[in-house]
Each structure stands twice: as C-alpha cells, then as structure tokens.
Amino acid sequence: MTNINSENVSGIILAGGKARRMGGQDKGLIEINGQMMISYIISTLRPQVAEILINANRNEKKYAQFGYPVFSDLLSDFQGPLAGFAAAIDKVTTRYICTCPCDGPLIPDDLVARLYAALQDQSAEICVAHDGNRIQPVYALIDCKLQTSLKKYLNSGERKIDRWYAQHKYVQVDFSDKKDSFINVNTPEDQITLSNLLMH
Numbered sequence: 001m002t003n004i005n006s007e008n009v010s011g012i013i014l015a016g017g018k019a020r021r022m023g024g025q026d027k028g029l030i031e032i033n034g035q036m037m038i039s040y041i042i043s044t045l046r047p048q049v050a051e052i053l054i055n056a057n058r059n060e061k062k063y064a065q066f067g068y069p070v071f072s073d074l075l076s077d078f079q080g081p082l083a084g085f086a087a088a089i090d091k092v093t094t095r096y097i098c099t100c101p102c103d104g105p106l107i108p109d110d111l112v113a114r115l116y117a118a119l120q121d122q123s124a125e126i127c128v129a130h131d132g133n134r135i136q137p138v139y140a141l142i143d144c145k146l147q148t149s150l151k152k153y154l155n156s157g158e159r160k161i162d163r164w165y166a167q168h169k170y171v172q173v174d175f176s177d178k179k180d181s182f183i184n185v186n187t188p189e190d191q192i193t194l195s196n197l198l199m200h
C-alpha cells in the first residue's frame, strides 16, 4: 500500500499517561533491548505521516531530544487520551491526526495507509484499528474537524473514548493479520516478555 496521502496526516505519539502499572516510569522512555519504546515508534511512523508530534505531560525535555515538537494536554491532571487528542488537533495544520500509544513499539508499517483507505472508502470521520480480538482505541485516524465536538465533550466532563467515537461516523479497521503489532507494554513483566520475543 502506498503512502500517497501522508501529507494530510500528522502522527501523534501519546505519551501522556501516568504509567501507574510501570511504577510511574515514563513508558515511552523505557528500553526494550537497548532502544527506547518511543524510538521504535518514531522509526515506523515517520515515513507514514507529514510530521510527528509527541504528546507528553512529563519529561518534556527528554522527549524533545528526538527532534519533534512536544506538547502537553489541554486539561491538567491526566484526564485520559482524549485530552491529548484535543491538544494535538490544536497544534497540527493537517486535516487528520493518526494517534499511537507510546507503549506499543511494534506498530504496523501500513497503519496510516489502511486507516486512511477505510476512512475514504466509508466516508468516515474516525477509523480505529481492531486486532482481531479487541478494538485498539488509541490507534486512531481522526478528522480534525471534530475538534469542536471533542472540546464540547471534554468540557461536559465526559472522558470515555468509545462514547465519543460512537457519536461520529466511526469505523473499525481489521488488522487481525498483524495482531502482534499491537503488543502493549504496561508492566515490567510485559517489558521482559517483549524483550524475549524480539530476541528470538
């Protein structure tokens, strides 16, 4: 699949969580076999998008070392990924954002192309990856024209991502052929499991 539409899409790496299950260590910065998780993501995402931006609420200087803009949530106190989405849409000039979590280092190299194709085919406003077992809500391509709706939703006190998606033209995109691409590292045990997997 080609990346002919990449100029319309900004890649947003979501590194704005508390990482409670990782003992509060900033997950994007932890290493898997000597390489920081965010750096795996940047390598695979960079060719798929017009620009990369990093959404972080801590360690901004460390994230800035990768050479991409770093921005924090609009809302304080870790209100969830939608707060990061709203801040991202305020920053970008592209028509779409494609979000990825900082704790999923194996993202598909055709993530944006496949989400974008589905968005066009089905005239959708939001496309989200499905790995065959479950929906992966933070791997999403979102039309920036939804910013008004998103801010209204957040201002009303709502935080649930799925409920906001459900208010819009929303489609799930099948990535069951690439299930392992969505491996998620939430705990020190997950970190060891993935290191072992990549070494074999």
Ligand SMILES: Nc1nc2c(ncn2[C@@H]2O[C@H](COP(=O)(O)OP(=O)(O)O)[C@@H](O)[C@H]2O)c(=O)[nH]1
Pocket (backbone or CB within 6 Å): 014, 015, 016, 017, 018, 019, 055, 073, 077, 078, 079, 080, 081, 082, 083, 084, 085, 100, 101, 102, 103, 138, 184, 186
């Ligand atoms: N911007 C922002 N991102 C968040 C917040 N909370 C979680 N995230 C991001 O959302 C993604 C999923 O969070 P995580 O805690 O790993 O949830 P889980 O893997 O679905 O159980 C990660 O990329 C986090 O960095 C938040 O308050 N603000």
Ligand SMILES: [Mg+2]
Pocket (backbone or CB within 6 Å): 101, 103, 184, 185, 186
């Ligand atoms: Mg996670």
